[in-house]
Amino acid sequence: MENYFSVLSRCPLFQGIGQEDLRTLFGCLGAKFVSVSKGDPVFLEGDPAQLVGVVLSVGVQVVRDDYYGNRSVFSILQPGESFGEAFSCAGLAHMPVSVFAIRDSEVLLLNCQRVLTLCSRTCHFHSLLVQNIVKGLAQKNLAFTQKVRYMSQKTTRDKLLVYLFDQAKQQGSAEFVIPCDRQALADYLGVERTAMSAEISKLKKAGLLDTKGSWFCLKQVDRNG
Amino acid sequence: MENYFSVLSRCPLFQGIGQEDLRTLFGCLGAKFVSVSKGDPVFLEGDPAQLVGVVLSVGVQVVRDDYYGNRSVFSILQPGESFGEAFSCAGLAHMPVSVFAIRDSEVLLLNCQRVLTLCSRTCHFHSLLVQNIVKGLAQKNLAFTQKVRYMSQKTTRDKLLVYLFDQAKQQGSAEFVIPCDRQALADYLGVERTAMSAEISKLKKAGLLDTKGSWFCLKQVDRNG
DNA sequence: AAACGGATGTTGGAATTCCAACATCGGAGG
DNA sequence: CCTCCGATGTTGGAATTCCAACATCCGTTT
Numbered sequence: 001m002e003n004y005f006s007v008l009s010r011c012p013l014f015q016g017i018g019q020e021d022l023r024t025l026f027g028c029l030g031a032k033f034v035s036v037s038k039g040d041p042v043f044l045e046g047d048p049a050q051l052v053g054v055v056l057s058v059g060v061q062v063v064r065d066d067y068y069g070n071r072s073v074f075s076i077l078q079p080g081e082s083f084g085e086a087f088s089c090a091g092l093a094h095m096p097v098s099v100f101a102i103r104d105s106e107v108l109l110l111n112c113q114r115v116l117t118l119c120s121r122t123c124h125f126h127s128l129l130v131q132n133i134v135k136g137l138a139q140k141n142l143a144f145t146q147k148v149r150y151m152s153q154k155t156t157r158d159k160l161l162v163y164l165f166d167q168a169k170q171q172g173s174a175e176f177v178i179p180c181d182r183q184a185l186a187d188y189l190g191v192e193r194t195a196m197s198a199e200i201s202k203l204k205k206a207g208l209l210d211t212k213g214s215w216f217c218l219k220q221v222d223r224n225g
Numbered sequence: 226m227e228n229y230f231s232v233l234s235r236c237p238l239f240q241g242i243g244q245e246d247l248r249t250l251f252g253c254l255g256a257k258f259v260s261v262s263k264g265d266p267v268f269l270e271g272d273p274a275q276l277v278g279v280v281l282s283v284g285v286q287v288v289r290d291d292y293y294g295n296r297s298v299f300s301i302l303q304p305g306e307s308f309g310e311a312f313s314c315a316g317l318a319h320m321p322v323s324v325f326a327i328r329d330s331e332v333l334l335l336n337c338q339r340v341l342t343l344c345s346r347t348c349h350f351h352s353l354l355v356q357n358i359v360k361g362l363a364q365k366n367l368a369f370t371q372k373v374r375y376m377s378q379k380t381t382r383d384k385l386l387v388y389l390f391d392q393a394k395q396q397g398s399a400e401f402v403i404p405c406d407r408q409a410l411a412d413y414l415g416v417e418r419t420a421m422s423a424e425i426s427k428l429k430k431a432g433l434l435d436t437k438g439s440w441f442c443l444k445q446v447d448r449n450g
Numbered sequence: 451a452a453a454c455g456g457a458t459g460t461t462g463g464a465a466t467t468c469c470a471a472c473a474t475c476g477g478a479g480g
Numbered sequence: 481c482c483t484c485c486g487a488t489g490t491t492g493g494a495a496t497t498c499c500a501a502c503a504t505c506c507g508t509t510t
Contacts, residue, residue, distance in 0.1 A: 067390040090363035116356050131341050137362040138315035144369035151376050152415055165292040190377055195497060197459050420467060422489050
């Protein structure tokens with residue numbers, strides 16, 4: 001574990017828990033450090049859904065197979081990211097996805113039930129771990145809620161505008177910087193980059209906004225006139 | 226609380242916790258039963274995000290205002306449903322939405338921090354409550370993940386097919402029943418009902434599936450020849 | 451300064467979706 | 481059996497999006 005403390009300390013799951021406490025916690029929870037060879041699974045679809053994993057070194061991907069067995073890559077995980085908690089915490093009996101190492105990798109595995117069922121001597125950091133898991137799940141919920149709201153808008157223009165209004169509100173100013181480039185924004189909103197670009201131009205010409213690079217400025221519209 | 230035990234016992238948040246245990250739990254957590262008059266807020270946007278609410282009687286809605294103050298209804302909550310946990314658990318400082326009673330209503334309010342921070346004498350049902358919260362958040366995550374995957378498909382046809390393949394897989398059979406009518410499915414997938422209807426017809430004619438009402442049957446396609 | 455490359459903007463025709471209007475089906479009730 | 485009505489399917493033109501190809505801008509390198 002010593003080798004990975006720098007990763008663990010940056011992992012949202014263990015935020016606020018010191019190195020010594022982590023050691024205690026892992027003992028208490030029966031945490032396992034596992035080496036996975038390139039191409040081998042961390043777990044397979046259909047396995048009991050009880051694990052929460054933390055990626056310690058690069059090269060772990062989540063894959064799912066459709067009804068006809070066509071495999072698609074769901075996500076590629078970075079060191080410090082955790083996986084499996086949504087499935088294990090949702091009470092699913094079986095994992096609906098598989099996780100493979102695409103290189104020789106190390107992962108930390110925790111038993112979700114042991115994490116959530118509190119030990120008799122309630123240690124502070126165990127409670128912190130639960131709060132961190134809850135926080136992560138809740139934050140993903142909020143992120144999903146927003147994304148779905150944008151994607152549910154009918155037109156490219158509306159998706160863009162709802163997103164920009166949200167940014168303005170979140171940043172508390174009609175003038176703000178978005179955290180991604182045009183291509184990433186288009187992908188996030190589920191629209192064509194070029195169509196979005198065209199809409200941005202129209203909005204500019206209509207005097208509704210100004211933008212340069214990642215900087216945007218929404219112009220107040222008189223809605224009563 | 227006696228009046229509402231039937232609602233509370235059906236609430237996912239309190240699953241597996243008996244009436245007597247609930248009484249103890251509510252005492253321990255300082256739960257508050259609150260009456261809200263029609264039109265009054267349960268909480269307002271900008272309030273500290275620390276509450277988890279449970280709707281006890283009909284008439285509670287979540288609203289949000291955009292950057293220019295235009296109000297839109299986010300969702301209407303049914304008795305037994307909980308609200309606010311995503312915001313309070315995500316560590317937001319302030320509520321990004323308001324919750325209003327649209328009729329005289331009763332709600333139960335819990336302090337999220339007190340729920341997640343375990344009391345020194347770790348009672349079993351307190352742990353259960355935490356697990357139920359985590360389960361709810363995790364299940365919403367899974368539901369969102371699916372919806373986003375469907376909505377991210379480019380065409381109506383692909384959205385529909387990915388959804389149907391998922392259903393087949395989830396129900397373990399090429400023949401299955403979906404839990405909603407055409408209009409609701411179209412809304413869920415973010416497509417036009419009529420466009421979806423047209424796609425279904427095409428797929429039928431192409432021999433790729435059969436359907437009647439909520440019953441569907443996917444035809445195995447020989448992908449190797 | 452010139453060359454280069456990545457990000458962004460523009461354009462036009464093909465493909466798709468949207469929308470309204472209407473057709474058809476099938477169950478509930480008279 | 482008939483009528484009604486909601487759910488579903490069909491259709492055609494308008495609107496939008498998609499896609500590829502290309503233009504422009506701008507910072508970096510040589």
